Amino acid sequence: MYPSRFKYESPKTIVEAIKLLDAGKGDAKVLAGGQSLVPMLKLRFAFPDQIVDINNIPGLDYIRFDADGSLHIGALVRHEHLEKSVEISMRQPTIAAAAPLVADPIVRARGTFVGSVCHADPQGDWAATMIALHGSIVVQGPKGKRTIAMKDFVLGPYANSLNYNEIAIEAVIPAPKGVARGGYLKLERRVGDFATASVAVALDMSGDTVLNAGFALAGVGGKTIDANEAASALIGQKLTEATIAKAAQLVAALAEPRTDHRGSAEYKRHIVETFVKRILVANSAQKVA
Numbered sequence: 395m396y397p398s399r400f401k402y403e404s405p406k407t408i409v410e411a412i413k414l415l416d417a418g419k420g421d422a423k424v425l426a427g428g429q430s431l432v433p434m435l436k437l438r439f440a441f442p443d444q445i446v447d448i449n450n451i452p453g454l455d456y457i458r459f460d461a462d463g464s465l466h467i468g469a470l471v472r473h474e475h476l477e478k479s480v481e482i483s484m485r486q487p488t489i490a491a492a493a494p495l496v497a498d499p500i501v502r503a504r505g506t507f508v509g510s511v512c513h514a515d516p517q518g519d520w521a522a523t524m525i526a527l528h529g530s531i532v533v534q535g536p537k538g539k540r541t542i543a544m545k546d547f548v549l550g551p552y553a554n555s556l557n558y559n560e561i562a563i564e565a566v567i568p569a570p571k572g573v574a575r576g577g578y579l580k581l582e583r584r585v586g587d588f589a590t591a592s593v594a595v596a597l598d599m600s601g602d603t604v605l606n607a608g609f610a611l612a613g614v615g616g617k618t619i620d621a622n623e624a625a626s627a628l629i630g631q632k633l634t635e636a637t638i639a640k641a642a643q644l645v646a647a648l649a650e651p652r653t654d655h656r657g658s659a660e661y662k663r664h665i666v667e668t669f670v671k672r673i674l675v676a677n678s679a680q681k682v683a
């Protein structure tokens with residue numbers, strides 16, 4: 395199917411892009427990598443009057459660790475930039491583990507991290523990592539910038555808390571107090587597929603003690619599942635068989651899987667519990683699964 399007719403603009407600055415969105419009064423859409431928006435246009439699930447392509451705005455493709463250790467990912471950072479970043483592989487294990495599991499190499503070359511978070515697909519990988527990492531999104535609109543905590547950003551399936559005249563300009567991941575550990579595991583029917591079930595785990599460790607933790611799930615609910623309350627099983631503790639089992643049980647209890655052609659609800663919940671255990675064991679002193 396062909397998309398419905400739309401006007402196309404390619405502004406050179408964020409301010410110009412915001413003006414276009416503002417003038418669109420809700421009928422204009424940002425185009426980043428186009429890997430979700432273009433299929434939606436073709437299927438006529440989206441039919442905006444105007445597309446505001448942000449790809450020609452310079453200075454949005456940075457991956458930056460600030461002096462305080464916080465990580466900043468600009469709106470035009472593609473999935474593959476994260477996959478290939480040496481700094482990410484050394485300093486941010488949850489993102490490093492997820493990056494090669496997003497879609498396929500062609501999609502990863504175009505699709506953006508921030509666009510994926512904005513798209514808020516319940517099966518999307520990046521919204522889950524952002525929730526586990528206690529991240530936030532910096533957005534800019536006609537009245538300036540504001541920061542939205544990730545837990546408040548995803549409102550539901552394909553729904554975020556941006557106003558129609560705002561652009562997400564960067565994702566921010568706070569610095570760990572100790573050392574960032576963690577991981578990401580995804581069950582997919584075949585390579586390149588969306589998640590049947592996936593688990594993001596973020597750990598902030600001092601030696602073998604957990605200072606903070608984060609958990610989030612994709613594919614096992616009507617939206618990205620925030621399972622951060624399960625961190626209570628680990629904070630101030632060491633990763634032992636008992637604490638790992640407790641955390642995995644708590645996370646699995648927060649999943650909201652449905653039985654479908656990818657598997658039964660029980661199976662998916664079991665996968666979640668198993669994946670949490672695997673990631674935590676891999677980050678503990680005892681390397682047994």
Ligand SMILES: Cc1cc2nc3c(=O)[nH]c(=O)nc-3n(C[C@H](O)[C@H](O)[C@H](O)COP(=O)(O)OP(=O)(O)OC[C@H]3O[C@@H](n4cnc5c(N)ncnc54)[C@H](O)[C@@H]3O)c2cc1C
Nearest residue numbers: 424426427428429430431497505506509510518519562587
């Ligand atoms: C074959 C295929 C397989 C895929 N598999 C996976 C997968 O396994 N895991 C996964 O997570 N994703 C998957 N995706 C989706 C892919 O990762 C997309 O790249 C991503 O979801 C959207 O990023 P984008 O930059 O392409 O955004 P776009 O498609 O350009 O935009 C998506 C939505 O976000 C909005 N948006 C984008 N950027 C901004 C911004 N800066 N500010 C405000 N709004 C914005 C757009 O208006 C639109 O509504 C797949 C896509 C395809 C085509």
